[in-house]
Amino acid sequence: MRLGFFIFKKMETIEKLKQNAAIFLPENGLEEKINQSEKENRKLIIKLGFDPTAPDLHLGHAVVLKKLKQFQDLGHQIVIVVGSFTARIGDPTGKNKSRKPLSIEEVQHNAETYISQLSKIIDVEKAKIVFNSEWLDELSFSEVIQIMSNVTVAQLMHRNDFNKRFTENTPIAMHELVYPILQGFDSVKINADIEMGGTDQLFNCTMGRQLQESFKLSGQIVMCMPLLKGLDGKEKMSKSLHNTIGLIDEPNEMFGKTMSIPDALILEFLELTTDFSFAEKEEIKKRLEDENPMNIKKLIAKNIICQYHNQTEAEQAEQFFINQFQSKNAETKSFVPVSISSLESKTNEIALIDLCAFIKNDITKSANRRLIESGAVQINNEKIIDPFKLIQLRKETKIKIGKRNFYELQ
Secondary structure: OHHHHHHHHHHHHHHHHHOOOOEEEOOOHHHHHHHHHHHHOOOOEEEEEEOOOOOOOEHHHHHHHHHHHHHHHOOOEEEEEEOOOHHHOOOOOOOOOOOOOOOHHHHHHHHHHHHHHHOOOOOOOOOEEEEOHHHHOOOOHHHHHHHHOOOOHHHHOOOHHHHHHHHOOOOOOHHHHHHHHHHHHHHHHHOOOEEEEEHHHHHHHHHHHHHHHHOOOOOOEEEEEOOOEOOOOOOEOOHHHOOOOEOOOOHHHHHHHHHOOOHHHHHHHHHHHOOOOHHHHHHHHHHHHHOOHHHHHHHHHHHHHHHHOOHHHHHHHHHHHHHHHHOOOHHHOOOEEEOHHHHOOOOOEEEHHHHHHHHOOOOOHHHHHHHHHOOOEEEOOEEOOOOOOEEEOOOOOEEEEOOOEEEEEO
């Protein structure tokens, strides 16, 4: 009876670890590694490597990190490999051109920021954090050649990005070909049992498995998580595409960004970004069939904020959104103050187009003009479509630009 219960719990644990994972290599490798760890009475070494190319983490990173947390909660050893050496090469993964290498100073700054943000999800104190420059800087050239001798050019050309660039006659530098080999060697040095990453890292992760076997080690399991789509619903979430929800974004920003996702992205966000139970997710899916999608987005937004902030701030962010974007009562809205003196107008009036261009300076003057002419700009709740209409510069004048931008002259 007790043995049966133990087997059931073990199977349940494995199924939970497999949840949402997109790729396992080999297919039954996770079960084998867990059995091996029990037999040898040791913790599994779970590797996640990252090149500190950008300082901030977002919900796309969190998909992998939350899976790491599951392994950590089971008592296994998480090893974060900071690509302090490989970032100075530039990972070409998913790129149709080479990526600019980072300086040592940029690598250090980004790594420190990244590690501090990891604590939003995993227990950094229990994780082991290593820098691959510790061993890659020490390699002699003959040792590099020996490592590279385990990989063929044909194997490297199996990578979609390399293959595409080769076919299109786009230059591929030699240092880019070396990148996945060096990342794979990291797995040899830490003797990883499982390497995790997004599906775009599949080739690099399998390279680690191949090199371990070349060095007579047990090959790691490759476990890839899906790539979360960004706010546009088209490309993967990426800081360079400006479509992210950052783990350190303010609650109001998190809520507003989540509410902006296309309806087609709701199920993906529900599965990959929330920590609702399986039963709760199933109930939400049923509600989505005949309920306003906006209500479901609010549930998802509040759940995300609870994970990275707290329940109180989640509720406050929801109320802020309602007041700011759903309520027609101007008294409930939050207005950004604009100092009249900062406008540097020589008279007590200014053309509407110049006022909007000064206030909404994150878009072009032409874009501001289009907003005015389309009726998207209001002064004291009055819609104005003439870009050159003169506006009196009086305190407490309220300005609305687009759907979400509210200002008040002071």
